[in-house]
Amino acid sequence: MEGYVIPIIERLKREEGSILIFTHENPDGDGIGSMLALYQFLKKKNKNVVAAMKDNVPHIYDFLPYNQEIKKLPLDKTFDVGIIVDAAGAYRAGVEIKAKEILRIDHHIGGVFESIYDYINPYAAATTYLVGEILRNWDEEAIDADIATCLYVGLMTDTGSFRYNNTNEKTFEMAEFLVKKGANPSYISHMVFERNSLNVLKLLQKTLSTIELYEDGKIAVLTVFRDFLEETGTTEEDTEGFVHFARGLDGVEVAIIMIQREDRKTWRISIRGKGKVDVQKIAKCFGGGGHKDAAGCRVIGDYHEVKQKLINEIATNLSKYEELVEVK
Numbered sequence: 001m002e003g004y005v006i007p008i009i010e011r012l013k014r015e016e017g018s019i020l021i022f023t024h025e026n027p028d029g030d031g032i033g034s035m036l037a038l039y040q041f042l043k044k045k046n047k048n049v050v051a052a053m054k055d056n057v058p059h060i061y062d063f064l065p066y067n068q069e070i071k072k073l074p075l076d077k078t079f080d081v082g083i084i085v086d087a088a089g090a091y092r093a094g095v096e097i098k099a100k101e102i103l104r105i106d107h108h109i110g111g112v113f114e115s116i117y118d119y120i121n122p123y124a125a126a127t128t129y130l131v132g133e134i135l136r137n138w139d140e141e142a143i144d145a146d147i148a149t150c151l152y153v154g155l156m157t158d159t160g161s162f163r164y165n166n167t168n169e170k171t172f173e174m175a176e177f178l179v180k181k182g183a184n185p186s187y188i189s190h191m192v193f194e195r196n197s198l199n200v201l202k203l204l205q206k207t208l209s210t211i212e213l214y215e216d217g218k219i220a221v222l223t224v225f226r227d228f229l230e231e232t233g234t235t236e237e238d239t240e241g242f243v244h245f246a247r248g249l250d251g252v253e254v255a256i257i258m259i260q261r262e263d264r265k266t267w268r269i270s271i272r273g274k275g276k277v278d279v280q281k282i283a284k285c286f287g288g289g290g291h292k293d294a295a296g297c298r299v300i301g302d303y304h305e306v307k308q309k310l311i312n313e314i315a316t317n318l319s320k321y322e323e324l325v326e327v328k
C-alpha cells in the first residue's frame, strides 16, 4: 500500500486555511464514515477542519465517533478548501457550498471533475477504502480505533457486509488493517443492523406487502408510500436496506424500491442488481447515478407511470443481456 504518491495528501499537508469536509444528502454509512474518518485525522494533523452535511445523522450511524461534531449545511462561512466525499460532485450536497476550491474523493462512475487533486477510483468498493488508502499513505500511525471504526462502517455498508461483487481481496485486506487498528466487526454490525425499533419493523411489514414481480419474476418492486411513514411514525431514513428483501428473492435480477417523498409526487428510487444488468445505466436514464449493482435516482410523476417507465427500461436492458448470452 505504501510507496506511491497521492497528490491530495500533499495538497492537504500544505493547507493552512479552513477545510470543510462534506458528503451527499441522504447520507449513507460510506459518506458519513469517510467524512468522520478524514475529519478526525485532519484534526490530529492540527488542521482547521469542519465536517458538515445537509441532513441529520441517521439513527443507525449515531454511534460513530465524533458524529456529534457534524455541523448542518448550509454554513455561512466561506472555506478555503471543501472536500466532497462519496459523491459524484459537490452539487450532491443538496445545498450551496461556499469554498474557494473543491476537492473530491469518490468511487462513483462518472461524476464531476472538481480539481486536479481529486482522488477517484470507480473500482474501489467504498469511498472509505479510498480514504483508508490516503490516510495509510499519509501517516499510518495516526489511524486510531475511532478512525478505523468510521472507515470500517463505510466498507461494511457499501459492500452489503462483504457480499456484493465489489468485495474482493483488497476489501478484506483493508478490513483486516482496520480491525488490527481497533475496529470491532461484531460491535459495528450490531450497532448498524440490530437496533431497529418496532416501528421500523411495522414499516417493513407494510412495505413488503407491496411486493410486485415483473418479467417472469426477474424484476421486483417495493413501494414505501408516504402514508406508511406517517402511520408508523418513521422517516425515510428508516427504509435503508429494505430493497434487499426484494433483491434476495430467487430469480430476481433487478430490485427497486420507490419511496414517496413529502410532496407525494417525487419518488426516490433505489435500484439493486445482481450482475446481469448495469443498474447505474438505468439510474442515469432518469438523471441519477451510482454503481453497477447499486444506483438511484429521483423521478417526479404519477406512481404508475413512473413505475412502468422504470420497468420498461430494466426489461430492455435485461433482454439485451439475454441476447448477448444467446449469441455466445
Ligand SMILES: [Mn+2]
Pocket (backbone or CB within 6 Å): 030, 031, 086, 107, 126, 127, 158
Ligand atoms: Mn459509497
